Amino acid sequence: MRKKLIAGNWKMNGSLVANEILIKSLLAGVGTPVCQVALCVPAAYLAQCHSLLNGSGIDLGAQDVSQHEVGAFTGEISCAMLKEFGARYCLVGHSERRQYHFETDSVVALKAQRALASGITPIVCVGETLAEREAGRTEEVVKRQLAAVIHANGHCISEIVLAYEPVWAIGTGKTASAEQAQQVHAVLRAQLKAASSQADRIRLLYGGSMNAANAAQLLAQADIDGGLIGGASLKAPDFLSIIASVN
Ligand code: PEP
Numbered sequence: 350m351r352k353k354l355i356a357g358n359w360k361m362n363g364s365l366v367a368n369e370i371l372i373k374s375l376l377a378g379v380g381t382p383v384c385q386v387a388l389c390v391p392a393a394y395l396a397q398c399h400s401l402l403n404g405s406g407i408d409l410g411a412q413d414v415s416q417h418e419v420g421a422f423t424g425e426i427s428c429a430m431l432k433e434f435g436a437r438y439c440l441v442g443h444s445e446r447r448q449y450h451f452e453t454d455s456v457v458a459l460k461a462q463r464a465l466a467s468g469i470t471p472i473v474c475v476g477e478t479l480a481e482r483e484a485g486r487t488e489e490v491v492k493r494q495l496a497a498v499i500h501a502n503g504h505c506i507s508e509i510v511l512a513y514e515p516v517w518a519i520g521t522g523k524t525a526s527a528e529q530a531q532q533v534h535a536v537l538r539a540q541l542k543a544a545s546s547q548a549d550r551i552r553l554l555y556g557g558s559m560n561a562a563n564a565a566q567l568l569a570q571a572d573i574d575g576g577l578i579g580g581a582s583l584k585a586p587d588f589l590s591i592i593a594s595v596n
Contacts, residue, residue, distance in 0.1 A: 351552050353384035353568065353595045354510060354575035356410060356472060357582025358440060358556075361391060368394055372401040374585035379407065384575065384595040387438050388582070389472070392426050395434040403435070410438030410472065413446055416459035428467035439464050440577075441471040442494070444516045454494055458501035465505050472510045472554070472577065473498050475537070479517035487515075488536050495537060499544045507547030510554060511537060512577040518557025520579060527566045527573075530555045534572035561590040568595055 363371075368390070379386065389410035390398045402409055415425035431439060440446075441464060442457030452460075457473065464471040475494040477487045491513065499506050513533050515525050525533075534553045541548035555567050556577030567573055575595075581587040 351550065351574045354387065354552050354554060355382075355384050355588075355592050355595060356387040356389060356438065356510075356512075356554065356575065356577050357588055358389045358412065358443070358577055358579045359391060359582060360412070360445070360579055362583055363391060363394055365394075365397060368397055369401060371583065371585055372398065372407075375407065375588065376402075376405050378585060378589045379592060382406070382592050382595065384592065386592055389438065389440050395431070395436065399435040408437040409435050410440065411436045411469075412440045412443065414439045414441070414460055414464055414469070416456055416463050418463065428463050428469055431469060432467060436469060438470045438472050438510070440512075441473050442498075443474045444476055444514060444519060448516075454497035455501075457494070458497040461498050461509060462501045462505075465502060465508055470508065470510055472512050474512045474514050474556070474577070476514040476516050476519075476557070482515065482517065487533060491533060491537060492540055495540055499540070504545060504547075506541065507545045507550055510552045510575075511541070512554040512556050513537060514556035514577060520558070522558050524558040524560075524563050524567070525555070527563075527570050530567055531570035531572060534570065538572045559591065561587050561594070564591040565594040 387408040441460045446452045461471040475491045477490040552574035554575040554577045559576045560581045
């Protein structure tokens, strides 16, 4: 049985003051959730969030990591550094990284490999653009993105978390319907099953304008094992009600 995971992606939002208010509100309201909960915060705030979350049931995650281990890579952050601040998860290949920072499938696969080798669980993001969906290319695109990660990671693939995030649904208020999301998740699950006998363990998150109103229906789908939540993770009541909708 896969334990569901609700992960917040703060993106480039927050401040020392706002983070403290948000985390304290989450800790006050979260109770004992039936799912796992994580916050993927900006790197600059890992230390602060690590100390605020320490000993709580909420895990810490980063939003990106270098594919390199150490050395002359100005501006980059290594897995070892993330580990020092208690990061359990790291987003890899978010569509904003692919789009604005030109991360290719092979770079994403190397980042996932580096994270796994360091004991950090990569949350690997895949998803099609609106043009790709309209051209009937959704399956081809997500399968290509996942194939690169499977190829680089071999049997370790069962240790990843996979997030299906249709690009057209991220930050737009347009959510994939539960049926649309489940259909793609089933395709991804089948691809994982062909690669690993442990594929049933892998959590597949849906991300893209998930909110308090649509979470329950999405999370009830057979192959949707949680959510990756951007905008709604910045508001404690909204994020808490998504967590509460997991059963
Ligand atoms: C995301 O950034 O991963 C995301 C899903 O954002 P939003 O929930 O705001 O669409």
